[in-house]
Amino acid sequence: MRYFVLATDYDGTLATDGHVRENTLAALERLRASGRKLILVTGRQLDDLQQVFQHIDLFDYVVAENGALLYSPATRQEKLLGSQPPSEFIQALRDRHVEPLSVGKVIVATWHPHETTVLQTIRDLGLELQVIFNKGAVMVLPSGINKAAGLLAALNEMKLSPHNVVGVGDAENDHAFLNLCELSVAVGNALPMVKERVDFVTQGNRGDGVVELIDKMIADDVSEVDEKLQRHKILLGTQADGSEVQMNAYGTSILLAGTSGGGKSTLATALLERIAEQNYQFCIIDPEGDYENFEPGVILGDTERSPRIAEVQDLLEQPQQNLVVNLLGIALQDRPAFFAELLAVLLELRSRTGRPHWIVVDEAHHLIPASWNPASLTLPQQLHGMMLITVHPDHVASAGLSLVDTILTVGNSPEKNIKLFCETIGHCPPQLTPQTLEPGEALAWFSKKDAEPFRFRITPGKTERRRHVRKYAEGELGEDKSFYFRGPDSKLNLRAQNLILFTQIAEGVDDETWLFHLQQGDYSCWLKEAIKDESLADEVAKIEKGNGNSASESREAIKSAIAQYYTLPS
Template sequence: MHFVALATDYDNTLATDGRVAERTWSVLEKLRQSGRQLLLVSGRELDDLKTICPRLDLFARVVAENGGVLYQPDGGEKRLLAPPPPDAFVAALKQRGLRDFSVSETLVAMMKPNEQIALAAIRDLGLDLHVVFNGDAVMILAPGITKATGLMAALDELGLSPLNVVGVGDAENDHPLIDACGFSVAVGNALPALKAHASMVTQAANGQGVEELARALIDDDLSSRISNVERCRVLLGHRLDDEARPPVHLGAYGTIALLAGPSGGGKSTVTAAVLERLADAGYQACILDPEGDHCSEGNLVALGDPHTVPSIDNALQLLERPEQSVAVNLLRVPLPERPQFCANLLLRLQALRVRTGRPHWLVFEEAHQLFPAGWDPADASLPIVLETALAVTVHPDQVARPFLRQVNTMIATGAKPVATMNAFAEAAGVAPSSLALPSDALERGQVLVWEPMRQAARPCLVQVEPGSTQRRRHHRKYAEGLLIPERSFYFRGPEGKLNLRAHNLVLFLEMADGVDEDTWRFHLERGDYSHWFGEVIGDDELAQEAKAVEQETSLSPDESRERIRAAVEKRYTQPANPSLPPLRAS
């Protein structure tokens, strides 16, 4: 379940002429029984709502006075979110002969056209007050106070993200409310401007429109209505096999994507771009990171390191905050224990997701390590429905079938993308897609996208939209981490007598200083250094600089070594102690 709460306006939305029909209350009861929470967000004064609304107990929180007051019905606690109206302003209204207005704890209310008198008083007194319209009603309150700010205060108390909330209203002051929510709705009697702005307009008016919305939430969690909603999707790139180059999106809810391809094929670039756009949109991610790819930056906190097993309790504690994403570094977890660690974490995450709809995205780096094909408990460890996830792997055929059966978006990168898709199809037990490409390798930044659950769907060629900033997400891993054997660099020499494995860039530089000149020159002339930097490390700038050194044949071995060292150290800081962490027996 993604949408775990409904935030509704009161007058002319939930209520007609100030009253809510009994059948509307019944439908809201059913919505609560589905596990969702209700929030009332109104321009009315709290005492007025207590008098006119007999079922405030249904709501987890009540936002009154257009965002100025927050009330908790079950505990009776009230909190003011805005300052009271200035005494000078109230006095000025009375001096101007205005009698038909009310003063509440945080706002002054009146009817049109009396706002002209209020505006004149605000101007003459030089006050900083905000005038808000609600049909024929007018409210004057402190600037920056809206239904949206009141809603955010309520969600903060409940530990919910606005992306998991559906907002519904009818009038001018409901624009901020529905804008703040993950899905926006206008009832059938709403103002045309609000209807034009909403993602959904109910056919029925007032409370019957809210009933219609509640039933849609209960039926399918709005999954049939969100595919074209901008806030409910994330840009992947643009189609290259269509002259119009239309955008290609991933659904921000309901996507189970498998990103697969050989090392150096661009999987990290795609993952980084998608995660960046998700973070920009406010989505929370939990990343299971077997190789330590992700570092703490922005709203992402990395737990664990090559010396420390990450704490599941700490991860869950951080994820209680909607704005906080977490990367769980599994470098210290022995390879055979990673599937069970993943299963334990998923079990805890599912409980959080049921309650809050978060984390919005689960990201499984090196998915074949977390859900290996031959691991018996795979069925038991996977939730019945993952809801939204991205899995990244070099080996789709080595991922457990219970996971692959849930994949609805397959993304292939790098060399032999058709073979990668066919390997997924065979492992998942689905019919392969017939596709011929002019080349057996995709260019950097290109991917093939296929939706295997759609009948007759054909893969499309997509140019990935890069992230706005180049993240150094591999810095720690490649500088001092412990790379898996197939991604390490091997000094073998011209006759293949050596087998010196560099697990990271620090060890690469140490070994480069120690190998004989023939071995160093052998790999230099073959272009092995630039190839490793570009295809495995994924640092194109470093690869280009190394390639220039490889092509400058006048350099002595010592000179070329020094140039390569300088290029590496310019980008990657050598740690004080580059020794490898002790490994636990597996």
């Protein structure tokens, strides 16, 4: 199940002339019976709503006063999300004959044409207030308070993510909360500007439109609009013609395969960074400690301490919390069993909340090995939001690979990874000639679509460029990872144990020594293998391959490339 919550406006959406019809109430009850939650998001004051709507207890939470008040019908507890404007503001409006004037626990409201007087009064008193309009209504609220803020507060109480919410509304003040929801819907009678900005418009008006939407949620999670949700696409890179390569944020499972040093980490961290930027929750299972510096996720476990599954569960209960589960503290032979136990917990959490949205399994050939019989018992036949990363796709259990619909492959002979994938799951591979990828390129195949594999250039993320900045710029690399300026006859033995020393020594070595290493591609090789910065290595490789570059020109170009990725002392 993708959508666990329906968040709906009241007037003009759920209600007709202030009242909810019986067929709409019956649909709300059907939705609750399906295991989903309901949140009412309204501009009305709570006491007014309770007078006109006797079935408020159908909802898990009510966001009233246009986002300023949160109410739980089950406990009858209220929570103010802002404070009421000062009494002198309210008195000033009365003195200026603003009528009608409604004062709630936070909200102050009137009607057109009093908006000019309201705005002038706010300016005269120097108050930090905002005015929100809704079909002639003029609502005054503290800055930052709107329906989106109220809905987010309700979801936080429920420990649910906006990515698992369908929102439906009809008017101007609904824009904010509809934009927050994964799927935004307008009822048929909605204002034209609302219809233009949502993902889906119902045929029915008001309550009939809500009934239509509920039936679609129960039937198939409104799957008919999945391909239209362009605002949630995840960028992979660009093709030769400049067109962007994207994937769906939901309903996709990925195999990321390729040789060591071929760019898997560049692509994986870029994808995870963009997933995090859109506030999808992820959990990375990291057997080798490769994500210990990945900022969007909290690290749990290290070489001295194995992670505890209860801790994983507790942290992931928070919708905004991403997690890296480091398995270095667990013996190699015990990791598959630990993963099986952990996966069961993650899937149980998903069944309740829809999260984590992405489960990333690095070194998948170790955690889901082909020789491990229990793998087929722990992996369901369909599982979205999985990313399996491996250098050996044929060593991964077929039960794991059968989940995959998107193959991303990098490094040498990328077409072989597609062939191995197909052979493992018994699928007929596409016809592919041997491929030679340029540095920073990948080969993609959407296996469930009628499309051929294609190449694209990876768009690296910010994390890749920040990796180990202090360590590599200023730290002490070991002798085996340092760069040695030796020259063609090995007359020199100048060691650069970090990037600062590399640039300093580069300034002083003779042109013959500099060009010797340049022409052999030694600089890019060192940056890729020792510094582990594939993006920078790709840039330097281009300089090394440049024709006609003098020693001074190539020196400056490589120094400039390093400076773009690392901040070095002047």
